[in-house]
Structures are given as C-alpha cells and as structure tokens.
Amino acid sequence: MQLFLMNILLAISWCALTSDATLDNVVVGMIIGFLAMALSPVRKFNDGYFRRLPKVLALIGYFLKELLVSGLRATWEVLAPASHRQPCVVEVPTSYPDDNELLLLSQLLSLTPGTLVVDIDDENKTLYVHSMFVSDGAQFRKELHDGLEKKIREAFE
Amino acid sequence: MIQAILEWALALLIITGSFFGFTAALGLVRMRDIYLRMSTSGKGATLCCGLLLIGVALLFQDTGVTARAVAAILFLLLTVPVGAHMIARAAFRTGTPMWDGESLSSPRKGLPENIDKRGAD
Numbered sequence: 001m002q003l004f005l006m007n008i009l010l011a012i013s014w015c016a017l018t019s020d021a022t023l024d025n026v027v028v029g030m031i032i033g034f035l036a037m038a039l040s041p042v043r044k045f046n047d048g049y050f051r052r053l054p055k056v057l058a059l060i061g062y063f064l065k066e067l068l069v070s071g072l073r074a075t076w077e078v079l080a081p082a083s084h085r086q087p088c089v090v091e092v093p094t095s096y097p098d099d100n101e102l103l104l105l106s107q108l109l110s111l112t113p114g115t116l117v118v119d120i121d122d123e124n125k126t127l128y129v130h131s132m133f134v135s136d137g138a139q140f141r142k143e144l145h146d147g148l149e150k151k152i153r154e155a156f157e
Numbered sequence: 158m159i160q161a162i163l164e165w166a167l168a169l170l171i172i173t174g175s176f177f178g179f180t181a182a183l184g185l186v187r188m189r190d191i192y193l194r195m196s197t198s199g200k201g202a203t204l205c206c207g208l209l210l211i212g213v214a215l216l217f218q219d220t221g222v223t224a225r226a227v228a229a230i231l232f233l234l235l236t237v238p239v240g241a242h243m244i245a246r247a248a249f250r251t252g253t254p255m256w257d258g259e260s261l262s263s264p265r266k267g268l269p270e271n272i273d274k275r276g277a278d
Contacts, residue, residue, distance in 0.1 A: 023223050071177065071204050078184040078197055086257055087193060089249075089264055110238030113200035116192060117242050118249040118264070130192045130245065130255075130264075 003042065003049040007033045055155040062151055066112055073133060074113035089118060090137040092127040092144060101156050102127075108148060167212055174208030177201050189256035191248045192264070199241040203233055 010033030015021045018029075038050055077085060096102050106117045106127055114132040121128075134140040181201025188194045207230050214226035254261035 022220050023227075067204070071200065074184075074197055074200065075177065075180045078180045078187055078201075087255065088257060089255070106242065107235075107238045110242050111200065111203065111234065113204070114196055116196050116245050117238075118192065118245045128249070130196070130249075132193060132196050 003037065007037065009033075010036065052155060052157075055151070059151045059155045062147070063108055063112075066148070070112050070114045070133075077114075077132065085133055087130065087132050088134070088137070090129050090131055090134065090140050092129050092141055094125050094127060094149060096125060096153070098156070101152055105149060105152055108152075109144075163215065167215055170208050170212035170215065174205050174212060177208065178205035181205060190261060191253055192245055192255055195241050195245050199237055203237045206230075206233055 007030060011026050011029035014029030014032055015025055018025060034053070094102060094105065096105070102120070102125055106120060109115050109127070109129060110117050116130045117127055118130045119128040120126070129140075131140055178201065181198045184197030184201060185194055188197055210226040210230050214223045217223070249264050252263060252265070255264040
C-alpha cells in the first residue's frame with residue numbers, strides 16, 4: 001500500500017516535470033515510476049507490491065472478460081423467444097480469512113450479469129447466489145472456486 | 158486514418174452501449190420474477206452506462222471530461238452491485254417467490270432450512 005502511494009507520488013512528479021497532466025501522461029508516469037521502484041533496492045525490503053500487481057491486473061482482465069461474456073449471455077436470454085433456463089439459488093461456501101476478500105467476491109459476483117448475491121452468512125462465510133444460467137449447483141461452485149475465488153486470493157495474499 | 162478508426166470505435170461503443178440499455182429495459186418486461194429482473198436490468202444498465210461514458214471520454218478527449226467519466230464509471234461499479242444486492246436480499250428474506258423454470262416457488266428451495274431465522278430486517 002505504501003509503495004502504491006509512492007508510485008502515485010512518482011507519477012505526479014513525472015507529470016510536474018513534463019508539465020503535462022493528461023490521463024495518458026499519468027499512466028506513463030505510473031509505469032515509469034513502477035519500473036524505477038522495481039529496479040531500486042526497495043524491492044529487497046518489501047516484495048509484496050511487485051508480486052501482487054500482475055495478479056491484480058490479471059484479476060481485472062479476467063473480470064472484464066467475464067463481464068462481457070455473461071453480459072452477452074444475459075442479453076441472449078432476454079431476447080430469445082423460449083428459454084430453457086432453470087434459475088436457482090446456490091449455496092457457495094468460501095474460505096477467506098478476511099472480510100475484505102468476501103466483500104470483493106460478492107461485489108464482483110453481483111456485478112456480473114446473470115449472478116446475484118441474495119444473502120451472506122457472516123459467520124460461516126457462505127454466499128447465497130442467485131444464478132440465471134446454472135441449474136447444477138456443484139458445477140457452479142467448482143467454476144467459481146477455480147475462477148474468481150482463486151484469482152482474488154492470489155491478488156490478496 | 159486515425160480519425161476514421163476513432164469514429165468507428167466511437168460508433169461501436171455507443172451503439173453497443175445503447176443496445177445493452179435496450180435489453181436491460183426489455184428484461185424488466187420479459188423476466189418472470191424480481192431476482193431475474195434485478196439480474197438483467199441492473200447489470201445491463203452498468204454495461205450500458207460504462208460503454209456510453211467511455212464513448213463520451215473518447216469523443217471529447219479532454220482531461221476534465223475523461224476524469225469525470227472515469228470517476229462516474231468507478232462509482233457505478235461501486236454502488237450498483239450494493240443496491241442490487243440489498244434489494245435482492247430484502248426479497249430473499251421476505252421469501253418473494255422465485256421462478257425456477259416452470260413455476261414460481263420459494264427461493265429457499267433446495268437450501269438448508271436453518272439459513273436464516275432473522276426475518277426481513
């Protein structure tokens with residue numbers, strides 16, 4: 001987190017030095033700042049930021065892909081004349097030690113078209129997910145476990 | 158050349174965005190129960206607004222407009238799922254019937270009985 005703030009500071013100084021505060025220049029500044037920090041000895045003391053950043057980017061990419069795919073599927077369900085789907089509420093146990101990860105998972109699940117978190121059991125860390133497409137609960141749990149849940153854990157560890 | 162590509166990208170963004178908005182509205186009419194309606198309309202609206210805002214940012218190519226578009230998208234991503242979840246949770250806890258492919262039935266079908274005694278708080 002500290003290193004992330006430092007990265008932002010480096011980006012701001014880059015913008016000041018090049019006297020150009022457009023969005024693409026901020027992004028260029030972030031990248032240059034990141035490379036500078038990656039080359040510096042900071043890395044020896046605190047490696048987490050450098051290890052996690054690719055995972056966070058992978059999570060964002062994976063989520064955007066899911067968003068688009070299930071968006072198209074939900075659109076098809078709306079437009080299709082006859083539907084064979086059998087929506088159901090699936091119980092999804094999770095194994096996160098931390099509430100923030102649970103929050104992120106339920107937030108991302110609720111954002112994805114076709115799935116909606118209808119209730120959360122705080123004590124058992126269990127999500128109840130209403131799913132539009134899946135009638136097989138076990139398969140849905142497996143997909144979620146190997147996909148989103150794993151990627152979030154990697155990004156947070 | 159770049160101008161032409163930009164215009165095509167803009168047109169694509171705005172047309173797909175509007176299309177998602179249209180299907181979101183259609184979903185409200187066509188879906189059978191509240192959970193499906195929340196699913197199709199809420200998320201379709203996010204996609205729609207997101208794509209339209211990206212299109213606007215591309216069109217103006219101005220720092221102020223881009224910053225506002227990015228902020229608007231971020232806040233959409235933060236707030237829409239919370240709203241959808243709270244409405245769906247209220248419906249779930251009060252036992253609003255759920256469409257299961259053939260008929261409307263209890264949303265707790267197939268789940269353990271003890272999952273909540275908290276009622277509709």
